[in-house]
Amino acid sequence: MPKPDKSHRHKTKRKAKRQAIRRQQSVSPVKRLAAAPGELECWASEGFEQNGQMQLFAWKRAAGLSGVACFLLDRGVVGLKDAWVSMGVDHAYFNDILDRATDGGIRMRRITPDEARRWIAGGLRWAHDNGMRLPKDWQRPASLIGGVGDWHSADVSPFIKEFAGHPEDLRQRLVSEPLETYLKRTDIDFIFNESAPYMDQATGRYNDDLDLDDLAEDEIESLAKQMPEEDITTPATIHLTSIIAHAAA
Numbered sequence: 001m002p003k004p005d006k007s008h009r010h011k012t013k014r015k016a017k018r019q020a021i022r023r024q025q026s027v028s029p030v031k032r033l034a035a036a037p038g039e040l041e042c043w044a045s046e047g048f049e050q051n052g053q054m055q056l057f058a059w060k061r062a063a064g065l066s067g068v069a070c071f072l073l074d075r076g077v078v079g080l081k082d083a084w085v086s087m088g089v090d091h092a093y094f095n096d097i098l099d100r101a102t103d104g105g106i107r108m109r110r111i112t113p114d115e116a117r118r119w120i121a122g123g124l125r126w127a128h129d130n131g132m133r134l135p136k137d138w139q140r141p142a143s144l145i146g147g148v149g150d151w152h153s154a155d156v157s158p159f160i161k162e163f164a165g166h167p168e169d170l171r172q173r174l175v176s177e178p179l180e181t182y183l184k185r186t187d188i189d190f191i192f193n194e195s196a197p198y199m200d201q202a203t204g205r206y207n208d209d210l211d212l213d214d215l216a217e218d219e220i221e222s223l224a225k226q227m228p229e230e231d232i233t234t235p236a237t238i239h240l241t242s243i244i245a246h247a248a249a
Contacts, residue, residue, distance in 0.1 A: 029065055029087050034143035038062020042116040042145065043098060046107040048075060052164060055101065055108075058116055058145045059094040066090055068097070069141035071120055076162040077188060078173060079127030080120060080134065082199065085141040113145050120145075121154035129156070130188075131176025133201065164191040166207070169198035 038061050045055040056071040068089040072082040089097075098108050120142060127134055142148050163170050170190075171179045183190065197206050 030067065030085055030140050030143065032063055033060055033065040033067050033087070034146075036063035036065075040113055040145065041094075042111050042113055043108045044111045044116070044119065045101065046109055048073070048158060052076065053081075054119065055106065056111075056116055056119060057094070057097065058113070058141075059089065059091065060144045061091070067144065068094055069144040071123070071141065073119060073123040075159055076164055077126065077130035077159075078132055078163065078165075078169075079125070079130065079159065080123030080138065083120075083135040083138040083141045085144060116145050117148045118155065121148040121151035122156050122159065124148065124151040125154045126156045126159040128152075130161075131182065132173045133175045161187050162189040162191065164193070164196075166194060166196040166198040167192045168207075169196070172198075172201040 040058065040060045042056070042058045044057075045051070045053075048054045052075045054073040054075075056073065058069040058071075060067060060069075065087065066089055067085055067087040069085045070083065071080065073079065074081045101108050124134060124138070139147070148154075167179075170182075174182055176182070182188075199206050
């Protein structure tokens with residue numbers, strides 16, 4: 001069988017190289033950042049037992065990329081309440097996030113990645129075991145800390161059988177059974193507050209975001225969540241600010 005000529009071999013090599021580059025570029029920035037070894041810094045708010053909530057931030061820089069994974073944990077049956085990731089967050093901006101939390105009366109402490117994984121895994125299991133909806137695409141932000149392992153067997157001892165917040169928040173998060181029957185459970189304490197802020201699961205917007213400018217920016221953020229990861233290059237400033245404000249409420 002005759003060997004292919006030299007020009008054909010060069011053409012084949014160039015085609016293979018272009019395909020390799022396209023495959024590399026098709027991997028999302030979040031996946032590239034998660035897979036690369038680099039700097040990883042985790043912080044969590046103090047007073048989980050007293051405040052009933054915890055903010056947890058994980059900032060990573062690697063492979064020429066940087067981003068922050070954000071998690072909100074509720075001590076009650078909601079468990080892991082929210083989770084998302086923002087790319088393009090440099091360390092100065094991350095420090096600003098921590099400073100804003102402190103200015104809002106939320107004391108932050110640095111934790112190890114293993115501790116962060118345990119908290120997130122516990123929040124996932126507690127939400128699942130109590131019939132709550134898990135945050136959409138929570139695996140993406142969790143990938144920045146190397147995932148959380150087998151969360152079905154995680155320690156849930158810091159959590160309690162309680163729901164404190166807006167009744168509509170409970171209705172939207174509940175997936176195991178109708179709200180009417182869930183409210184008949186005697187093993188859970190229900191503390192409803194109709195003035196409490198909550199995030200609409202369909203729009204990603206908080207019920208007390210009434211300022212027109214904020215609403216416009218929230219709509220932009222909502223659209224950004226629907227865009228491919230490759231198109232998201234700026235940090236989600238509004239969402240990061242919202243979690244600080246609402247966790248402190």
